[in-house]
Amino acid sequence: MGRRKPSWKKATPLLLTAAVGLLAASAAGSSRAALTYYSENYTAQIEMYDIGVTLVENGRDVSWRNYTQKDDAWSEHKGELLTDMEESLQPGKAYPERLCVRNSGNIDIYVRVFLYCYWEDGEGKRTDLSPDLIHLNLTGNGWVEGEESHSGERRVLYYTSILPAGENSVTPDFTDTLTIDESVGRFLAKSKKTETVEGSPERGAYSIRTDYEYDGLRFVIEAEVDAVQTHNGADAMKSAWGDVAAPLAGGLGAD
Amino acid sequence: MKNENFQPQVCAGAASTNVTGAKDCAEMGLRMKDHGIKGWGMKRCKAACRRAKREGTGCCRELHHKAECCKIAAAASLFFAALGLLLLSSADASLSYFTTYVSASGGRNVALGESTYLEEDVKPEGGTLRKEVQVLNTGETDCYIRVKVFAGSQVNQTEKQPAISVTGGGWGLNGEDGFWYYGEAVPAGGSTQVLTVEITPPTEEDREFLGIESFDVIVIQECTRVRYDENGNAYADWDAAAATEEGEGA
Helix, strand or coil, rough: CCCCCCCHHHHHHHHHHHHHHHHHHHHHCCCCEEEEEEEECCCCCEECCCCCCEEEECEEEEEEEEEEHHHHHHEEECCEEECCCCCCCCCCCCCEEEEEEEECCCCEEEEEEEEEHHHHHEEECCCCCCHHEEEEEEECCCECCCCCECCCCEEEECCCCEECCCCCCCCCCCCEEEEECCCCCHHHHHHCCECCCCCCEEEEEEEEEEEEECCCCEEHHHHHHEEEEEECCCHHHHHCCCCCCCCCCCCCCHH | CCCCCEEEEEEHHHHHHCCCCCCCCCCCCCCCCHCCCCCHHHHHHHHHHHHHHHHHCCCCCCHHHHHHHHHHHHHHHHHHHHHHHHHHHHHHHHHHHEEEEEEEEEEECCCCCCCCEEEEEEEEEECEEEEEEEECCCCCCCCCEEEEEEEEECCCCHHHEEEEEEEEECEEEECCCCCEECCCCCCCECCCCCCCEEECCCCHHHHHCCCCCCCCEEEEECCCCCCEEECCCCEHHHHCCCCCCEEEEE
């Protein structure tokens, strides 16, 4: 006659099995996945959540940083702005500078942009020239300037809507033109201005040239794009961006 | 005899379970210390049970319970540790959100200086001189250009001056200042259309009368870089123009 194993004796292997199961579950870590679809063949499609964002200038992808589940790596590229412009810009002339953000991931995101403008020369940043002389015109189309903005040197823009996932999900342009203020000539002319006349009257040709000596002075603009998930948006934004009063239309998503 | 160190609260569930074949230590006439146990470690409990079975003295319920409790307690500890680990990992996941960032920068110089180059080509045609004037913008900025043509100051009698006729597509004369203005801004690297100056020199008789053997026809060119008003409309600021002049003898 077999003796029945006491039920409490069964608890030990059960607990051990449960513990191993839990450990295995915890080891899955951040590679979270959602089972979204069952086919009739009982195969499953796993949807991976990847965040990604791309800075677009005049229709050209400049920089991007996209999470890829493969090898837990980021696909990223850092490009350069203003490369399709002339080498030297004329004061007062408005050059097209259309900047916007594209959602290059597969989850909805909130985005904000930091814009920096400043002058520099061979020795570094020049603080004697105002960044206000660099006019990066803000469109205000769907974007709102945050309270953290500081004049022309640093501006913070929030896209007031969710930027949904999707191949062609792009924000409206947050800037449209770039203009160097006419008055910059007055500041630069202070350094040194020379005029030369060259040529040979005998050959019936001569030239006149006016030069401003400003030691390689140039202006620089920088754009930084931050993106954060919209799921648990309030907490996510607070965690990633701190206590900011993000002016989002319809408030933050709490889903 | 029950051992005082026995801790039923640790294995209360197991203690209430009926253990078939096990008897109270008192019933078996054994004391816990008879098993040679000094501590309550699981290994010792198991060892004691194995030894008791081998020696045929039996393993009393309390000891058996203790050994099983130790196993359950160990498994429970592992279970709760795993559960805690899982909770920690999920808590960590809930505190880390999907975020990303991207940046780019770029810079350019500012073009301020003007640079123009005036080309002249003088051709005698019959009794006249034909001078073709063209101005090239060799600078980095778009420029407005104007030109003035006049005879030299040594010909101070108006009626005896050489006749000068100026024509050119794209050029227009401003009667107030006497300058010929090129109608459009000349882009960097571009040039104006040709301005043609036809000069009819004084006759020999007039030269003798004026007491001159030759005279100059002077061309002044001025350029100023394109300025823009608040609305982005281009305009010329001739007060800031750079100028030079050149004469042509005849």
